[in-house]
Amino acid sequence: MSTPATTPTWRLVEPPRADRLDVPEAWAHHGVAALERAVALTDLGHDDFAPRAVDLLVDDLHQEHLRRCRLVAVVDDGAASPRVVGHGDLTLPVTDNRHLAVVRVAVHPSYRRRGIGSAIADRLRRVALTEGRTTVFAEVELADEPAADAPDALAPAEGPGRVSADLPGMRLARRAGLGLEIVARRSVLDVPLPDDVVDRFVADAAAHAGDAYRLHTWQDPVPEEWVDQLAALEQRLTEDEPNGGLALETERWDGPRIRGEEAKRAERSQGALVTAAEHVATGTLAGMTLLVWDADRPELTEQESTVVLPEHRGHRLGMLLKATNLREHTRLRPATRRISTWNNETNAPMLAINVALGFRPAGGSAELQAPLSRWTSLSRPAPTAG
Ligand SMILES: CC(C)(COP(=O)(O)OP(=O)(O)OC[C@H]1O[C@@H](n2cnc3c(N)ncnc32)[C@H](O)[C@@H]1OP(=O)(O)O)[C@@H](O)C(=O)NCCC(=O)NCCS
Structure with a gap:
């Protein structure tokens, strides 16, 4: 000292x-x-x-x-x-x-x-x-x-x-x-996972979700047809994420805010990969997950938002979205060695998916x-x- x-x-x-x-x-x-x-x-x-x-x-x-x-x-x-x-x-x-x-x-x-x-x-x-x-x-x-x-x-x-x-x-x-x-909790997943492991996660989850959902995967920018629904999902995440007694109110998200985030990522030379699930019968986005990386750090990617709307929970969409996005990420970013994410310890459902995928605890933060x-x-x- x-x-x-x-x-x-x-x-x-x-x-x-x-x-x-x-x-x-x-x-x-x-x-x-x-x-x-x-x-x-x-x-x-x-x-x-x-x-x-x-x-x-x-x-x-x-x-x-x-x-x-x-x-x-x-x-x-x-x-x-x-x-x-x-x-x-x-x-x-x-x-x-x-x-x-x-x-x-x-x-x-x-x-x-x-x-x-x-x-x-x-x-x-x-x-x-x-x-x-x-x-x-x-x-x-x-x-x-x-x-x-x-x-x-x-x-x-x-x-x-x-x-x-x-x-x-x-x-x-x-x-x-x-x-x-x-x-x-901060968790880290060592990647790439063997192809057959990811394929199995995708196939098991897809079998539960059935054909009521159709997946869409894109890199920035989000297609115009989904931008408002993506904003609604980001807002829902801030409403539903368990935050203990933290005095947080729901954030207000709309299409321009999503476009603003994309513009900031572009200025920071960041890439973003989204997989979203469309509920076929209603044309609504039922859930989404987002991976973000710095172009100049090929070894590291951050797992950011994941959310499934309450009325669509219980169909393994969380796992389906994450595993599908991971599979596409491996194709796009084969040099990546670790994917890092944060979850509040009170968020049992999200932690359960991450642990099943192989994320291991790697420190965290006091809020x-x-x-x-x-x-x-x-x-x-x-x-x-x-
Ligand atoms: C936390 C952090 C910002 C403190 O910075 P710092 O400049 O050492 O802070 P201070 O000097 O004001 O206070 C630290 C200690 O030094 C003591 N101190 C301050 N001036 C002193 C002096 N002149 N002589 C002896 N001790 C002194 C303080 O009383 C305090 O003691 P404590 O730890 O027993 O309470 C620094 O350790 C850090 O960057 N940590 C990592 C980032 C982080 O955790 N940030 C906090 C969350 S936002």
Whole structure:
């Protein structure tokens, strides 16, 4: 662990705006991406989810649904641009969930325990208050879960899963007054699965679903005839996904929001593969599943949304959709070695499908929340020299 500095050598600044990455003003985008990568490698042992500079840029350029307020902690060490040693952002939903402020704070491992994280959290807290938000969310990623009888193991308010109360992120969040609501499991599937295994999953599930459903598979963009129904499915997912006691309201999705997500994926050089099930008798999309990858990371793909409408559940559509999409993904992306996904530990039906497909637990996240009135300032007196 690094020795705490007695004199602060860092300062907090709002990063400059940039509309592309190859300009000098984009130093903060590059700096935050490098910092998040260092944090992920140290704390988790992999950087599968560390945002790239382009991810940060695209989020900044498209704030119609999620507004972002960013701060960076920098040191001036004589280089052409300041060096980013910490950062924080506050995500403020605009279209729905306008009560929420979602906070993220990260500090470079060699600059921790100097008050940087607390200072960033305090500044973001003031923004959340000014914005009139009433609930704060935070997420702490876990490399693994502690044993249930470990002395520092913390149980969530709802559902299974455990988190070490001693993780730096958990210490900061709990000092700030946030409570652990649920634990999310990250799972990884090593791919490619043998062809006969995937074929068997598809065939078994198809036998249960029968001929009432017809599958459609596409890459971005979604065909115009399905865009509104796809939006309805995305919205339904936010309504139905078990989230324990997290104060989440249903997100509002429509065709333009789907098109906006596609445009952002294109700007980030991401590919997307959807398989959807049409209920033949009514022409309705009964369910869908979505895989997303970064073009420049052939080894990794993310399993994102999967949803089946309540009136179509119980026909193995979840398995049919996922296995069919996986089979097509193997054809398109043969170099991929792992598919990663997140599920709340309270989401038994989705976890059951993933476990059956061969996904194995690979860490997770603690989902924390508090009423904003209980988000406590962490300010401490400035350290005195000598
Ligand atoms: C969590 C995280 C942001 C904390 O950053 P940090 O800069 O070390 O935070 P602080 O220095 O303000 O506080 C950390 C500890 O140092 C202590 N500290 C702060 N200033 C200090 C000083 N001058 N001397 C000694 N200790 C000090 C704090 O009291 C706190 O102690 P605690 O852990 O016992 O409660 C950092 O560990 C991190 O990036 N973790 C990974 C990302 C994450 O989990 N983020 C949180 C969820 S959004």
